Amino acid sequence: MDRPHVLILGAGIAGLGAAEKLKNSAVDVTLIDKHNYHTFQPLLYQVATNLLNADIVGSPIRDAIHEQDNLTFHQTAVTHIDLNNRSVAFEDIEPLSYDYLVLALGAKVNFFGVKGAAEHAFPLYTLADSTRLKNQILARFEMTEKDPSQIEEGALNFVIVGGGPTGVEISGALAIFVYHDLVKDYPGLDVEKTRIILVDSGPALLQMFKEKSQVYTKSKLEELGVDILLGQRVAEVSPSLITLQSGETIKAQTLVWAGGLQANPLVKELGLELAPGNRVPVGPDLALSDHPEVFVAGDIGMISDGKTAETLPQLGSVAIQTGHHAGESIAHQVDGKTIGPFKYLDKGTMATIGAGAAVMQMPGGRTLTGKAAFLSWGAVHLALLGGGGHRASALVKYGFALFSGKRSSRIVLDEEAD
Amino acid sequence: MDRPHVLILGAGIAGLGAAEKLKNSAVDVTLIDKHNYHTFQPLLYQVATNLLNADIVGSPIRDAIHEQDNLTFHQTAVTHIDLNNRSVAFEDIEPLSYDYLVLALGAKVNFFGVKGAAEHAFPLYTLADSTRLKNQILARFEMTEKDPSQIEEGALNFVIVGGGPTGVEISGALAIFVYHDLVKDYPGLDVEKTRIILVDSGPALLQMFKEKSQVYTKSKLEELGVDILLGQRVAEVSPSLITLQSGETIKAQTLVWAGGLQANPLVKELGLELAPGNRVPVGPDLALSDHPEVFVAGDIGMISDGKTAETLPQLGSVAIQTGHHAGESIAHQVDGKTIGPFKYLDKGTMATIGAGAAVMQMPGGRTLTGKAAFLSWGAVHLALLGGGGHRASALVKYGFALFSGKRSSRIVLDEEAD
Numbered sequence: 078m079d080r081p082h083v084l085i086l087g088a089g090i091a092g093l094g095a096a097e098k099l100k101n102s103a104v105d106v107t108l109i110d111k112h113n114y115h116t117f118q119p120l121l122y123q124v125a126t127n128l129l130n131a132d133i134v135g136s137p138i139r140d141a142i143h144e145q146d147n148l149t150f151h152q153t154a155v156t157h158i159d160l161n162n163r164s165v166a167f168e169d170i171e172p173l174s175y176d177y178l179v180l181a182l183g184a185k186v187n188f189f190g191v192k193g194a195a196e197h198a199f200p201l202y203t204l205a206d207s208t209r210l211k212n213q214i215l216a217r218f219e220m221t222e223k224d225p226s227q228i229e230e231g232a233l234n235f236v237i238v239g240g241g242p243t244g245v246e247i248s249g250a251l252a253i254f255v256y257h258d259l260v261k262d263y264p265g266l267d268v269e270k271t272r273i274i275l276v277d278s279g280p281a282l283l284q285m286f287k288e289k290s291q292v293y294t295k296s297k298l299e300e301l302g303v304d305i306l307l308g309q310r311v312a313e314v315s316p317s318l319i320t321l322q323s324g325e326t327i328k329a330q331t332l333v334w335a336g337g338l339q340a341n342p343l344v345k346e347l348g349l350e351l352a353p354g355n356r357v358p359v360g361p362d363l364a365l366s367d368h369p370e371v372f373v374a375g376d377i378g379m380i381s382d383g384k385t386a387e388t389l390p391q392l393g394s395v396a397i398q399t400g401h402h403a404g405e406s407i408a409h410q411v412d413g414k415t416i417g418p419f420k421y422l423d424k425g426t427m428a429t430i431g432a433g434a435a436v437m438q439m440p441g442g443r444t445l446t447g448k449a450a451f452l453s454w455g456a457v458h459l460a461l462l463g464g465g466g467h468r469a470s471a472l473v474k475y476g477f478a479l480f481s482g483k484r485s486s487r488i489v490l491d492e493e494a495d
Numbered sequence: 496m497d498r499p500h501v502l503i504l505g506a507g508i509a510g511l512g513a514a515e516k517l518k519n520s521a522v523d524v525t526l527i528d529k530h531n532y533h534t535f536q537p538l539l540y541q542v543a544t545n546l547l548n549a550d551i552v553g554s555p556i557r558d559a560i561h562e563q564d565n566l567t568f569h570q571t572a573v574t575h576i577d578l579n580n581r582s583v584a585f586e587d588i589e590p591l592s593y594d595y596l597v598l599a600l601g602a603k604v605n606f607f608g609v610k611g612a613a614e615h616a617f618p619l620y621t622l623a624d625s626t627r628l629k630n631q632i633l634a635r636f637e638m639t640e641k642d643p644s645q646i647e648e649g650a651l652n653f654v655i656v657g658g659g660p661t662g663v664e665i666s667g668a669l670a671i672f673v674y675h676d677l678v679k680d681y682p683g684l685d686v687e688k689t690r691i692i693l694v695d696s697g698p699a700l701l702q703m704f705k706e707k708s709q710v711y712t713k714s715k716l717e718e719l720g721v722d723i724l725l726g727q728r729v730a731e732v733s734p735s736l737i738t739l740q741s742g743e744t745i746k747a748q749t750l751v752w753a754g755g756l757q758a759n760p761l762v763k764e765l766g767l768e769l770a771p772g773n774r775v776p777v778g779p780d781l782a783l784s785d786h787p788e789v790f791v792a793g794d795i796g797m798i799s800d801g802k803t804a805e806t807l808p809q810l811g812s813v814a815i816q817t818g819h820h821a822g823e824s825i826a827h828q829v830d831g832k833t834i835g836p837f838k839y840l841d842k843g844t845m846a847t848i849g850a851g852a853a854v855m856q857m858p859g860g861r862t863l864t865g866k867a868a869f870l871s872w873g874a875v876h877l878a879l880l881g882g883g884g885h886r887a888s889a890l891v892k893y894g895f896a897l898f899s900g901k902r903s904s905r906i907v908l909d910e911e912a913d
Contacts, residue, residue, distance in 0.1 A: 113633060113637055130548060130550050132548050137680070139680035139681075142680070142682065143679055143680075149683065151640070151641055152637045152640075152641075153641065169641060169642075170641045170642075215531060219531055219570045222569070222570075223569055223570075223571065223587060223588045224587075224588075261561055262555070262557035262560070262561075263557075264560065265567065
């Protein structure tokens with residue numbers, strides 16, 4: 078009965094990855110998440126643009142316990158983490174003490190203080206975010222169909238902030254959704270008047286990619302009908318007007334925020350010195366320097382690649398590898414062994430643009446663009462999606478949408494009674 | 496430009512059925528619904544018990560316009576119907592006049608004045624209802640897993656009111672969901688303590704079926720673990736206690752209301768004499784006697800089968816046939832022709848119990864029970880589900896769940912930001 082207790086906070090890609098590696102260990106694992114579902118965040122933009130259903134991108138966390146006898150799951154929110162007493166308090170269960178802690182609580186959107194953004198922008202980090210954005214998009218079209226004068230009020234203008242992978246992917250997918258699918262749904266509406274505007278403060282899209290990919294991405298997005306504003310920042314967001322720092326204004330009722338993340342605010346109470354975006358700095362083994370029993374994985378951490386001391390981006394591929402490393406480290410320590418420091422294995426970074434176009438930054442600096450990158454992207458993401466049922470179902474829908482251009486879930490379901 | 500204008504209120508099974516039959520007519524059709532999706536109500540209980548996803552049972556209404564050039568759709572709510580001036584007013588578009596009107600606005604749940612039911616019961620008539628019930632069921636289990644004393648408070652007691660097809664289907668599906676699926680999700684919880692109690696005021700379940708089917712249904716449901724209380728009525732509902740008219744009380748936090756319908760309240764302003772449940776009485780041609788240009792179809796109508804003068808039940812099979820008849824009548828009138836009165840073609844009435852069990856009341860009084868009825872049921876409902884994409888996807892999920900016993904969408908997605 079004195080098996081070490083491993084407490085994993087967060088059942089995202091990192092937290093589930095850590096749990097998985099403890100499957101055959103002589104430990105008791107408790108997994109905590111405030112939702113009963115795991116969110117596969119890399120595909121949220123597909124939920125927002127109606128290509129995948131929310132319940133494919135969100136899968137039941139309890140599926141994991143079917144395959145892991147030493148795992149208990151509680152759906153609850155963390156309220157306080159006491160590193161010195163090795164204890165965590167929760168919203169509606171008794172506090173739990175731990176021998177090992179995995180901090181995998183993820184992040185939330187960082188609006189960087191842009192006025193009105195918290196109230197009026199549409200972020201894209203949670204499953205609820207993606208559904209809300211989809212409903213917002215469809216509601217703009219239903220409204221405009223009834224009152225075309227709303228076009229002049231910017232109802233069909235969509236501004237996306239942030240030219241990283243999320244911003245590129247949502248822009249491309251939205252362009253295809255609108256110009257390819259919705260145009261058929263609203264024959265009486267001048268759907269071609271829709272404007273999709275991608276804004277980034279830097280000199281290029283996808284700044285982590287090579288120039289060739291950046292140029293390709295920009296030209297492909299423009300082909301799809303996306304306007305790209307580089308070197309521009311959004312200064313203020315209101316329900317119907319976007320103001321840029323240049324003073325220029327854009328009438329738009331929908332601003333999608335893909336502009337960056339900040340770590341889960343709970344980290345502020347840890348008594349640690351935090352990195353920019355509140356990320357938690359970790360040692361080479363992913364543990365806290367003063368608390369070797371506490372491991373950090375995924376978006377919440379400030380994690381180096383283990384080679385060049387460069388900070389790794391907040392991406393799914395980093396989450397899964399850091400989660401695995403944290404789990405393996407604990408498994409080894411319990412067995413009285415050690416493993417080396419975390420080393421990120423670069424399998425390539427991808428962004429899909431849509432309609433057969435994608436870019437892939439290969440390890441070693443090679444760049445892949447076009448259909449080959451697109452297919453790699455599809456394969457990688459489908460392989461990452463959890464559960465046999467999900468994978469099969471996602472494959473069916475994915476293939477169906479790709480090959481027929483038909484999408485099946487553009488319904489606006491409100492939870493209110495009617 | 497003087498093509499007759501057909502206004503169809505409601506895009507349920509009846510409304511879409513009417514629209515379809517006007518596809519090749521020289522008319523302009525306007526279809527109105529307050530949602531942007533069509534709800535296939537016969538399968539709502541499957542959404543609530545996690546067997547099908549909400550976006551399979553709800554399909555985009557705009558799909559219909561792809562196949563019908565003379566059809567316009569507006570998502571808006573009807574606020575007033577003026578039969579004398581042949582005009583209908585809406586929430587957010589200008590009033591529309593019509594040459595022909597199809598009243599297919601459906602019904603809503605009838606709580607028959609049971610105290611507390613409107614506030615605390617879970618009806619099962621809309622897509623939002625089904626999602627809300629699913630979330631309620633799953634939340635009871637998550638809560639009890641954290642605090643097993645909630646079992647004593649009735650958290651795992653589920654009371655279903657109404658022994659018609661809906662009540663039978665949700666009871667059976669819930670029993671399988673709980674005892675077969677959820678039991679694996681909550682290994683630390685005594686899921687066997689779950690009680691599913693089906694209450695009906697009559698002497699038997701499925702009163703429209705033959706006695707053989709009634710007996711079979713009762714015994715199959717009991718095999719699945721459902722307790723059946725016949726000859727009992729619910730008198731009062733509170734968030735944690737159900738009081739029967741006998742004075743007996745049942746601790747339960749979830750009461751599913753499958754106890755009957757009343758027509759859309761808008762009919763009260765029509766100036767017509769209404770039948771019980773506010774249903775609109777119609778002539779043999781489904782038109783209003785004083786307004787031959789107004790046709791009534793689906794759950795909103797008090798419709799005779801055309802042979803025995805017996806009133807038809809509020810079922811999908813009646814909705815589709817009355818919708819088709821209304822559409823065909825208008826198409827014929829526009830062409831200067833007439834068609835005969837509405838005759839209901841009895842193709843059999845079915846109720847599925849689950850786990851390979853179902854009953855089917857065949858035309859002419861024959862009864863089919865067991866696996867054959869179950870498979871017929873599946874085939875009929877899948878054939879009725881709209882759209883190629885949906886059908887394929889539903890088939891995949893349906894087959895997958897049947898053969899593997901695994902369900903894929905038991906996630907609780909709230910729309911609030913997090």
